[in-house]
Amino acid sequence: MTVVEAGEVLNLKVGENPLLEDEAKTGYVSPDDQDGETASEKPSGAPQLKKGPWSPDEDKLLKNYVEAHGEGKWNKVQRNSGLNRCGKSCRLRWTNHLRPDLKKGSFDNEEIDKILKFYLKWGPKWAKIASRLPGRTDNEIKNFWNTRIKKTEKQGLPIYPEHVLSQVKQPQQDMNCETPGLSHGKKRIREIEIHDLMDVKILFQHLDYHKDLVVPTKPLKRRASIGSLKISGETKETYCSTDLNYVLARSESVPTGSAIASGYPVELPSVQSSSSTLSNDWLLQCVSASVEQQIHSSIQSTETISSQTTGLLPTMSEISFETLIPMVYPMIHSFGYSEHESSPNTDIQAANLSLGSDDVSQYYQVASFFDPGVPDTELGASFFNDTPPETSFLNQQKQVS
DNA sequence: AAGATGGACAACCGCAGATTG
DNA sequence: ACAATCTGCGGTTGTCCATCT
Numbered sequence A: 001m002t003v004v005e006a007g008e009v010l011n012l013k014v015g016e017n018p019l020l021e022d023e024a025k026t027g028y029v030s031p032d033d034q035d036g037e038t039a040s041e042k043p044s045g046a047p048q049l050k051k052g053p054w055s056p057d058e059d060k061l062l063k064n065y066v067e068a069h070g071e072g073k074w075n076k077v078q079r080n081s082g083l084n085r086c087g088k089s090c091r092l093r094w095t096n097h098l099r100p101d102l103k104k105g106s107f108d109n110e111e112i113d114k115i116l117k118f119y120l121k122w123g124p125k126w127a128k129i130a131s132r133l134p135g136r137t138d139n140e141i142k143n144f145w146n147t148r149i150k151k152t153e154k155q156g157l158p159i160y161p162e163h164v165l166s167q168v169k170q171p172q173q174d175m176n177c178e179t180p181g182l183s184h185g186k187k188r189i190r191e192i193e194i195h196d197l198m199d200v201k202i203l204f205q206h207l208d209y210h211k212d213l214v215v216p217t218k219p220l221k222r223r224a225s226i227g228s229l230k231i232s233g234e235t236k237e238t239y240c241s242t243d244l245n246y247v248l249a250r251s252e253s254v255p256t257g258s259a260i261a262s263g264y265p266v267e268l269p270s271v272q273s274s275s276s277t278l279s280n281d282w283l284l285q286c287v288s289a290s291v292e293q294q295i296h297s298s299i300q301s302t303e304t305i306s307s308q309t310t311g312l313l314p315t316m317s318e319i320s321f322e323t324l325i326p327m328v329y330p331m332i333h334s335f336g337y338s339e340h341e342s343s344p345n346t347d348i349q350a351a352n353l354s355l356g357s358d359d360v361s362q363y364y365q366v367a368s369f370f371d372p373g374v375p376d377t378e379l380g381a382s383f384f385n386d387t388p389p390e391t392s393f394l395n396q397q398k399q400v401s
Numbered sequence B: 001a002a003g004a005t006g007g008a009c010a011a012c013c014g015c016a017g018a019t020t021g
Numbered sequence C: 001a002c003a004a005t006c007t008g009c010g011g012t013t014g015t016c017c018a019t020c021t
Helices: A017-025 A054-070 A074-081 A087-098 A108-122 A126-131 A138-157 A163-165 A291-311 A349-353 A356-365 A378-384 A392-400
Strands: A201-206 A228-233 A234-238 A260-261 A264-267 A314-322
Touching: A017 A228, A054 A074, A054 A087, A074 A087, A087 A138, A108 A126, A264 A291
Parallel strands: none
Antiparallel strands: A201 A314, A228 A234, A260 A264
């Protein structure tokens, strides 16, 4: 990829730095300029990084840089763009102000209700709450909340209106909900909340082995982020399969997000990004088909693989999440780059699968084998609180189908 | 009119998890 | 395996501006 410096975009000459001029104008000097930065951000002898309000010129530089290079690698922004800001500051500015999908203006009633509802359930998980309010930032919501608290306290009003309280029930004990008791500090895990998926219908495939269903499987290290993808002009929610730590499988040795191919457990690649981060590295490692093509091919590939390699016809059915908790594995979205470590053999893939379709080959060239010897992670154990899930409905579901 | 107060918003900081070399 | 670095989160503080006294 060609690196284009933002300075070039603005056609600046060496030595001309509008930011320094701007700094002189604002006169802003942070009280802790002397010791506020890490060594990596402020090497000795390097010019001091600017703090305080951003100028339009700085915004322009940052915007140009992100448009050219994508989000992420924020520390490189400072090094390559001519911006005299630390990476953290750049990320914050982009996330909270420059992102194109930001929703400006005050919160409407629906948003306020959501904030109240989610705060009731999760507490001050601002990022998590923000992820449920498209176009809103955690900082925005946090500010709103703090202001509201002050205001209601002062006026002696209840924080939560009655209609919000009546809507919120006790958190369900589903396996994918983070509950306060399971929270371990500041783990940055974007988790799928099953209740948010209740209305989502997915095309679900399971491999019908005519055997007892066994859950759970070993949780993977990888976690999911929820996001949206444009499919045929329609925005749909998608998610990473590995966040759902259960999979319909015939053996405990088959990990989450896996299928059986050629008699071996195969970990399928899965989506790990949201629309806002489609430029992240992982996606760049994907095959170069469009997202839409990948999804359609992925649907085909799951059918092909299971029927050709197991000799059993897969069962495709449209089932709601409500029914599927927690055994779903949304293969419909399984594409991307498998990053699982401890893969003893990464060369098998498409060749052994003898797939005719180029599309399928594309996807499974990046699939890797799962090593069943990988021990359960601490994360996985704490995630489930060592409590086995409710599985009786699995049999019910089986009878239905 | 001037100072005080408070709300809204922006930005920074420390910490910790994730990633990279 | 380990250290260094990057990234994201939540708490806190700073700034601006409108309103009040």
